[in-house]
Amino acid sequence: MKELHRTIRLLYKGQSQRARRFRYGLIAFDAVTILYFIGTAALPATDYMMAVNIGLGLLILLDLAARFWISENRRRELTRIYNIADLIVITSLVLGPLLAESLGFLRVLRGLRLIHAYHLLRDLRRESLFFRRHEDAILAAVNLFVFLFVTTSLVFVLAFEEESGLEGYIDALYFTVATLTTTGFGDITMTTPHGKLLAVLIMVVGVALFVQLARAIFQPSKIKYKCPECGLNRHEPDAIHCKHCGEPLKIETEGSD
Incomplete structure (x- = not known):
């Protein structure tokens, strides 16, 4: 054993x-x-x-x-x-x-x-250098994907008949994305108080997640690596010293040609 x-x-x-x-x-x-x-x-x-x-x-x-x-x-x-x-x-x-x-x-x-x-x-953070380089963007995309799928499933259960099948699920996904992006086409709407509150939640959280993803994609890429001296955990990919305290760092890299 x-x-x-x-x-x-x-x-x-x-x-x-x-x-x-x-x-x-x-x-x-x-x-x-x-x-x-x-x-x-x-x-x-x-x-x-x-x-x-x-x-x-x-x-x-x-x-x-x-x-x-x-x-x-x-x-x-x-x-x-x-x-x-x-x-x-x-x-x-x-x-x-x-x-x-x-x-x-x-x-x-x-x-x-x-x-x-x-x-x-x-x-993956432990196994993949690529993931460590793009961790913020990947996490932001996963956050958005998780929210999108769970919310779509919830909308499908609350607003569509189970017999509607795949077509109803696509409508639920369409409503979720339209609400999340605040596009608001209005062809599919919630009529109950619970449905309206869910739509508000989708809009508020969705916008925040989109902003987080955009910021992670366009901001300078940094690697999560905790400085053993001061605890700063974000550094440039090629950093050899902590920019806060000067402590030598040993960040794993792929090297250069």
Whole structure:
């Protein structure tokens, strides 16, 4: 049992080529599950889809259990937002066949799987120099994508009949984007107080996320690297000294030709 624990720990936290490939495999799995949840959000539930959902739920549960097992602080692990989101998603996947009348609500819950993307970004920060160089822009894009998908799912559940299927989901996406960008074509509108409040939330948060993305794209690129002396955590990609205190830095670079 100790050997199995050590093997799993090395796979999740080791620096070997095998461990890196394993973590990239997890990233690919999470990307596929997220795309699957987006692609099936408006499709009618079938026996095959429910079987796939249960299988995905068990795989996500296995990954969560492994991370919990090797954690040095399991209580803290339980409070992490992406683990809480995973627990909710697992519950919605496994209990889906028993709660057929609530599938619309469960689709929104499955959108929380996107929160796990932030956990993946933490791994990419450690693994990829490209990610460290463009972290702000990537995080801003992920924030916008997460908000867009979760909000679209919520609009679809609140404002469209489940039988409307893919066409209704596209209308929900269209309304979300039109509201988020404050374009306001007015051909699809919310008529209930809850719907109007949701539209206000989409506009306020959406504009903020767009501004954040634009700023991250056009501002000078900096790398997140904490100075061991003063704690400044943003530096130029080619910096060799901290501009605040002068402490020598050892920022990983790809070198020059």
